[in-house]
Amino acid sequence: MTELPGNLRDIVTQLKEPVTASAGFRERVMNAVRATNARRPLAWIVGGLLAAGVALFLLFHPRSDIERPTTFLLLAPHATTVALVGDFNDWDPSATPLQSVGDSAWFVVVSLKPGRYRYSFVVDGQRWMADPTAARAVDHDFGPESSVVTVLSRRT
Amino acid sequence: MKQLLVAALLLAPTTLAGQYPRLTGRVPQPLVSAVVPLLDSARAAGLPTDLLEAKVLEGVTKGANADVIANAVRRLATDLGTARRLLGGGASAREIAAGAGALRAGFSGADLERIHAARSARDAAVAFEVATDLVASTVPVDTAARVVLRALTSGASDEQLAQLRMAVERDVANGVPAPVAASLRATLLFKN
Numbered sequence: 001m002t003e004l005p006g007n008l009r010d011i012v013t014q015l016k017e018p019v020t021a022s023a024g025f026r027e028r029v030m031n032a033v034r035a036t037n038a039r040r041p042l043a044w045i046v047g048g049l050l051a052a053g054v055a056l057f058l059l060f061h062p063r064s065d066i067e068r069p070t071t072f073l074l075l076a077p078h079a080t081t082v083a084l085v086g087d088f089n090d091w092d093p094s095a096t097p098l099q100s101v102g103d104s105a106w107f108v109v110v111s112l113k114p115g116r117y118r119y120s121f122v123v124d125g126q127r128w129m130a131d132p133t134a135a136r137a138v139d140h141d142f143g144p145e146s147s148v149v150t151v152l153s154r155r156t
Numbered sequence: 157m158k159q160l161l162v163a164a165l166l167l168a169p170t171t172l173a174g175q176y177p178r179l180t181g182r183v184p185q186p187l188v189s190a191v192v193p194l195l196d197s198a199r200a201a202g203l204p205t206d207l208l209e210a211k212v213l214e215g216v217t218k219g220a221n222a223d224v225i226a227n228a229v230r231r232l233a234t235d236l237g238t239a240r241r242l243l244g245g246g247a248s249a250r251e252i253a254a255g256a257g258a259l260r261a262g263f264s265g266a267d268l269e270r271i272h273a274a275r276s277a278r279d280a281a282v283a284f285e286v287a288t289d290l291v292a293s294t295v296p297v298d299t300a301a302r303v304v305l306r307a308l309t310s311g312a313s314d315e316q317l318a319q320l321r322m323a324v325e326r327d328v329a330n331g332v333p334a335p336v337a338a339s340l341r342a343t344l345l346f347k348n
Contacts, residue, residue: 087210090178091217115250116257116285118214128218135289135325138261141211141228142218148292150285152314 067111068151072119074131077104079123084108086119086146093122114153118146178209182216190226194233203236204249207256235259242268243280254284261291267301274308282314283307286321293325294334303342310346320345 072084082098088110089095098106098121118137121129128144130136137146176195179188191212199205208229215225239255240247242265247255255268263284271287272280283304290300307317320341327337 085214085217087207087214090182091210091213092182093217116254116281118210135321136292138257138288138292139228139232141231142215142220142224144218146214148285148289150282150289150318152282152318 065113066153067113069109070112070149070151071107071109072098072121072131072149073105073107073133074098074121074123074129075104076106076121076123076129079104079106081124082106083122083125084110084119085122087117088112088119093125112149112151114151116148116150118148120144120146176205176209179212182213184216184222187212187216187222187225190222191229194226194229198233198236201237201240203233203240204253206249207236207253208232232256232260238265239268243272247272248279248281250281251279251284254281254288257288258284261288262297263287263291263301267297271301271304271308274305282317286317289321290324290334290338293321293328295324295338296335299335299338303338306342307346312346316345 074082076082079100082100083093084096084098085091085093096108096110098108100106119131121131123129130145131147131149134147134149137148140146176192179191183191191208195205195208198208211229211232212225215228220228235256236252238259240252243251243255251272255272258268258271259265267287268284271283275283287300287304290303291297295303303320304317307320312320323341323345324334324337327341328334332340
């Protein structure tokens with residue numbers, strides 16, 4: 001076995017000696033442990049109440065402002081662009097372009113808050129089309145027909 | 157002083173347009189001058205102006221001229237005011253908007269009041285909207301009102317009302333006469 005230098009040998013010797021804490025130190029440690037144990041039921045109660053509060057909030061909150069993904073789909077063979085315009089995007093033809101799928105299907109998913117929205121499609125930047133799968137709006141103040149979509153809140 | 161007043165009047169429309177940021181940059185000045193007073197009146201009356209702004213933007217995008225757009229906004233504002241008066245001060249913005257849509261579809265003020273009363277303490281917006289959609293599906297107004305009232309007195313939820321609408325739309329698309337579809341679906345969905 002290699003002989004250690006004198007200073008290291010002293011350190012090793014000190015480390016091998018049993019450590020004895022003073023009675024005061026032990027008492028302080030045990031008091032801290034007892035206090036932690038005493039607080040544990042209180043922590044459980046507070047945690048439980050918080051969890052119950054969150055659960056009740058989620059259960060009974062009307063959640064009327066939660067947006068819901070809403071899919072718009074149009075079959076438009078030979079179209080090069082299709083845009084969705086409506087009350088939800090200020091009727092801006094550049095705001096919500098549809099993506100093409102296959103030869104003739106176009107779709108887009110828009111997050112909408114609960115409510116009722118009028119909308120239409122603009123095909124190739126000039127041709128207006130109401131959604132053939134949706135209810136028509138009853139007011140046609142400006143010529144081309146529009147459709148309506150109703151987004152329900154989760155709890156009604 | 158007189159010159160200042162004239163200058164203020166000339167600048168007023170531009171300044172007012174700042175209150176409606178959705179319109180800024182989208183609406184030409186002559187139209188701003190025509191519609192901003194209408195929007196201001198509606199706002200002062202406590203009516204929801206979102207729909208009115210959307211109507212302006214729809215008209216602009218569809219290329220309608222300023223007079224046509226202003227008339228459409230004026231008509232909608234009138235319907236909103238009527239709906240609010242019929243439904244009372246506690247009506248939500250969506251209820252007022254839906255009520256205005258129902259009036260436009262041909263429902264009477266009495267129809268609105270009956271539907272609203274049948275909804276009791278709950279929001280009647282979806283009931284108005286479904287009634288309006290039934291009319292859009294060519295269900296006669298009196299049949300649509302009767303069907304929706306029957307659903308409401310049965311305690312129908314908004315989801316059930318939406319189911320009714322979808323079922324009727326599907327039936328009509330399949331060739332069932334609209335009044336028959338509406339009555340039949342109401343009978344099947346709301347038996348009591």
